[in-house]
Amino acid sequence: MPVLTTQVKTDKSLQREDSATQQHGSNTTAKVTLQSVSKTYANGTHALLNANLEVKKGEFLFITGPSGSGKSTLLKLLYGQELPTEGEVIVDECNIAGLRGDRLSLFRRQIGIVFQDYKLISQRTVAENVTFVLQAQGYTRKEIQRRLEPTLKLVGLLSKADCFPDQLSGGEQQRVSIARAIVGTPPLLLADEPTGNLDPDNSWQVIQILQKLNSFGATVIVTTHDEQLVRRCNHPVVQVINGQLSRK
Numbered sequence: 001m002p003v004l005t006t007q008v009k010t011d012k013s014l015q016r017e018d019s020a021t022q023q024h025g026s027n028t029t030a031k032v033t034l035q036s037v038s039k040t041y042a043n044g045t046h047a048l049l050n051a052n053l054e055v056k057k058g059e060f061l062f063i064t065g066p067s068g069s070g071k072s073t074l075l076k077l078l079y080g081q082e083l084p085t086e087g088e089v090i091v092d093e094c095n096i097a098g099l100r101g102d103r104l105s106l107f108r109r110q111i112g113i114v115f116q117d118y119k120l121i122s123q124r125t126v127a128e129n130v131t132f133v134l135q136a137q138g139y140t141r142k143e144i145q146r147r148l149e150p151t152l153k154l155v156g157l158l159s160k161a162d163c164f165p166d167q168l169s170g171g172e173q174q175r176v177s178i179a180r181a182i183v184g185t186p187p188l189l190l191a192d193e194p195t196g197n198l199d200p201d202n203s204w205q206v207i208q209i210l211q212k213l214n215s216f217g218a219t220v221i222v223t224t225h226d227e228q229l230v231r232r233c234n235h236p237v238v239q240v241i242n243g244q245l246s247r248k
């Protein structure tokens, strides 16, 4: 995916690698399908009811709806944190229900996740927070360095690489969490209320970064309560009400 190449146009090896992965279609964009999906939690709460959804490759989709309507549950189903009680969740032609152990871990590497509460490691610097997952996944030090700088540039945090999370504003912390989610160039990015704790300016900055990523080919799915933000963007919207989905 060309997320990083646009930032480091001189890095020919990365460009070659990206065009190769695009030809094979393995690291470009993802398609998501929910077929008659229901989710009932162990305590009997019906979070989703007969949900059907198709998200096309390269789409930028907002998911809106009141608190408790099922938005986070929908995202959790997409990255396999929860399994459907009924129906099928398919990401890039892969039925998630069949994945266990290593196969589930490999599948999750194709998905970047941004959380409302950032989930940064307070004892690690910005750079370490961003590269931590790549290290865990066995990337070489050279490859990690090659990815780090353009990713921090994309989120406007190159000058803060050596800062710790508590030295950053809320908006900056959220951009670190976005950098962490995209440094592995995932073809699918899920963001659960990424602007929930931010003021309008920071919210807009975050959305612009996600839109940029989308313009490079990633499929982006964002949950939000912020109707104003949704109107400003003019992207497709799915509304969740009482666990039921409808395209607006």
Ligand SMILES: Nc1ncnc2c1ncn2[C@@H]1O[C@H](COP(=O)(O)OP(=O)(O)OP(=O)(O)O)[C@@H](O)[C@H]1O
Pocket (backbone or CB within 6 Å): 041, 042, 043, 045, 046, 047, 065, 066, 067, 068, 069, 070, 071, 072, 073, 074
């Ligand atoms: N692990 C769980 N066990 C039981 N019930 C749960 C669990 N997680 C969520 N729920 C319930 O499922 C319903 C949907 O929750 P979900 O978190 O998906 O909503 P949401 O739309 O994301 O809400 P919010 O906007 O407040 O984050 C709610 O009634 C919630 O209480």
